[in-house]
Amino acid sequence: MRESSLERRLVREVERIGGRAPKWVSPGNRGVPDRIVILPGGRTVYVEMKAPGKPLSSLQERWSKILRGLGHRVYKIDSHDDIDRFIAEVSQERGV
Numbered sequence: 001m002r003e004s005s006l007e008r009r010l011v012r013e014v015e016r017i018g019g020r021a022p023k024w025v026s027p028g029n030r031g032v033p034d035r036i037v038i039l040p041g042g043r044t045v046y047v048e049m050k051a052p053g054k055p056l057s058s059l060q061e062r063w064s065k066i067l068r069g070l071g072h073r074v075y076k077i078d079s080h081d082d083i084d085r086f087i088a089e090v091s092q093e094r095g096v
Contacts (some may be wrong), residue, residue: 001080003051007034010047010077013087014039016029021047031059033067039090047086050078 014021019039024046026032033046034075051075056064056076064074075086 003008003049003054005078006083007049009080010035010083011088013083017091018088019090023045029063031057031063033063038092041093043093044075045075045089045090047075049079050076052078054078063074 011021014037017040019037021035021037022030022035034047035046035047037047039045046064048056048064050056064076066095067074072088075082077083077086
């Protein structure tokens with residue numbers, strides 16, 4: 001399974017529950033999460049997509065720590081099960 005196929009599925013599933021998941025590209029800020037997930041109800045979370053079993057890089061870990069320190073949620077997703085859990089969790093929060 002490739003990271004790109006997981007990423008496409010994440011985008012589809014987020015859109016299915018009424019959200020958006022644009023790619024985040026931030027010039028000069030290597031290691032930012034791959035996707036900003038914008039959910040109904042004014043909720044925004046960050047998602048780092050990885051190939052199955054691959055760990056976060058040190059820069060990705062650093063950005064996750066920064067974002068969490070600012071009160072944001074950051075998810076690492078590397079499987080279909082992770083996508084299912086993510087969608088269930090963010091859907092439950094607002095009854096989507």
